Amino acid sequence: MGALDAVAARVAAGATVEFRPRGGSMVPLVRSGDLVTVAPVVAARVEPGDIVLVRVAGTTYLHLVSAVDHERQRVQISNNRGRVNGWTGHARVYGICVAVGGRPRPRTAGKSP
Secondary structure (H helix, E strand, O other): OOHHHHHHHHHHOOOOEEEOOOOOOOOOOOOOOOOEEEEEOOHHHOOOOOEEEEEEOOEEEEEEEEEEEHHHOEEEEEOOOOOEEEEEEHHHEEEEEEEEOOEEOOOOOOOOO
16 A cells, blocks of 8 residues: 555545645646645535545546546546546545645635535
């Protein structure tokens, strides 16, 4: 189990978690090592542009929601460089990024249970 899997388990259990993700696929929204805060989320409330903690095709990511299909209860996940990771069900959307580097993310109010 990877580091993001452990964070996802805590968020799925209802905790709001701070951690420092690694990698460059979300620059400039999230830089490697930035302190991020992720809170539980109601997946049916997410919108394109939200940053979510999610599992897609067996891998856990902190990536963007690029499209939604709430009728089929799924979201499309992409990085911030144009790569689409794929679609995943609402049950695999664990949390929403509510802050990066202590700065609140826009449009997150009302998306946590």
